[in-house]
Amino acid sequence: MPRHSSHPGGASRVRRRALLGTAVLTVLVAVAGLAAYLTRDGRSHSANPAPPPSSPTASSSPAVPSGLHARHRALPVPPKTHDPVTYAKAAADALWSYDTRAYSQPDLRKALHGWLTKESKYADPASVDEGVPSPVLWKRMAANSQFAKAKVNEGHFPHAFTQALQEDPGAITQAYVYAVTVSGKQSIAWKGSPAGGAESRSATVAVQCRPGHSCALVGVMPSVAP
Numbered sequence: 001m002p003r004h005s006s007h008p009g010g011a012s013r014v015r016r017r018a019l020l021g022t023a024v025l026t027v028l029v030a031v032a033g034l035a036a037y038l039t040r041d042g043r044s045h046s047a048n049p050a051p052p053p054s055s056p057t058a059s060s061s062p063a064v065p066s067g068l069h070a071r072h073r074a075l076p077v078p079p080k081t082h083d084p085v086t087y088a089k090a091a092a093d094a095l096w097s098y099d100t101r102a103y104s105q106p107d108l109r110k111a112l113h114g115w116l117t118k119e120s121k122y123a124d125p126a127s128v129d130e131g132v133p134s135p136v137l138w139k140r141m142a143a144n145s146q147f148a149k150a151k152v153n154e155g156h157f158p159h160a161f162t163q164a165l166q167e168d169p170g171a172i173t174q175a176y177v178y179a180v181t182v183s184g185k186q187s188i189a190w191k192g193s194p195a196g197g198a199e200s201r202s203a204t205v206a207v208q209c210r211p212g213h214s215c216a217l218v219g220v221m222p223s224v225a226p
Contacts, residue, residue, distance in 0.1 A: 072099050072101050072102035072147075073097060073098075073099040073102055073147060073149065074102070075102075075103055075107060075108065075111040076093070076094030076097065076111055076112065076115070077111075077114075078090065078091075078094075078114065078115045078214075078216070078217070079214075080214045081214060081215055082209055082211075082213075082214065082215060083209070083215070084178040084180055084207045084209045084215055085155045085156070085157070085180055086155075086215075087180075087207050087209065087215035087216075087217075088155050088178075088180035088182050088205045088207050089152045089155040089180075089182050090152075091115060091182075091205055091207070091217050092150065092152050092155070092182040092184060092201070092203055092205065093150045093152050093184075094111075094112060094115065095112070095128070095131045095150075095203070095205075095220065096131075096148065096150035096184065096186045096201050097148055097149055097150045097186075098132075098133070098147060098148050099147040099148075100138060100141045100142035100144075100145065100146050100147060101142070101145050101147060102147075104138075105132065105133065105134075105135050105138035106135075108132055109128075109129060109132050112128050112131075112132065113125055113128065115128075115216065115217040116128065116216060116217050116218070116219075117208045117216035117217065117218055118216070119208065122175060122177060122206075122208060122218050123217075123218060123219065124206075124218060124219030124220075125219075126219075127219035127220040127221075127222070128217070128219060128220060130220070131220060141190075144190040144191050144192075145190055145191040146188065146189070146190040146191075147188070147189060147190070148186050148187065148188045148189075149186070149187050150184055150185070150186050150187075150201070151184050151185045151186075151187070152182060152183075152184035153183055153184045153185070154182070154183050154184070155180050155181065155182040155183075156180070156181055157178065157179065157180060157181075158179055158180075158181050158204060158225035158226060159225075159226055160225060161178075161179045161225070175208065176208055176209055176210045176211070177206050177207070177208050177218050178206070178207050178208075178209060179204055179205075179206055179207075179221070179225060180204065180205055180206075180207055181202065181203070181204045181224060181225055181226065182202065182203055182204075182205065183200070183201065183202040184200075184201055184202075185198050185199065185200055185201060186198065186199050186201045202224050203220055203221070203224060204220075204221040204223070204224050204225040205217065205218075205219070205220050205221065206218035206219050206220075206221060
């Protein structure tokens with residue numbers, strides 16, 4: 001979704017982003033623990049974004065997937081899972097999808113904040129807000145009944161994350177925060193545009209999955225980790 005830069009509390013946001021980066025870096029030093037965690041759950045995983053158009057124009061125009069116009073999209077609800085890759089893919093779907101016909105911008109922000117971990121030390125709501133159109137932009141989009149649907153293709157642990165994991169298996173047990181890179185496509189449509197447009201998307205998200213608890217979103221990293 002498009003990024004928007006003006007959010008209050010700049011200093012607080014910087015501190016939070018630093019905490020997010022620190023948490024993920026701590027995890028990067030611990031991914032052997034991640035491998036053990038996933039092996040214990042008996043799961044296997046496999047993954048690969050550009051911001052969507054801020055108005056009803058798209059840089060490319062492949063046909064919108066069948067069903068995009070079928071019904072209004074409900075607000076995103078986090079899944080109950082202990083698998084960080086599964087959760088990250090669901091989070092990416094939520095972040096890349098919206099429907100101005102069905103709910104307001106504050107409703108979408110509130111719903112996405114519901115995905116965040118309750119541990120305020122790690123939660124980075126500002127990074128999530130950056131993916132939501134501003135109120136002014138949302139109003140313009142709503143006037144054109146604009147909406148988007150994501151198709152997530154793949155999710156994986158970044159190479160640096162898995163490599164660092166092998167060096168310090170115990171570090172991950174402090175925060176249980178995992179970095180996951182997700183890739184897919186975002187299809188966008190609006191009133192008067194039966195074809196719409198589509199763009200490739202990718203993002204690295206931080207997910208917290210403590211043993212015995214469902215996963216939760218920590219935030220969206222400022223850059224994509226391969």
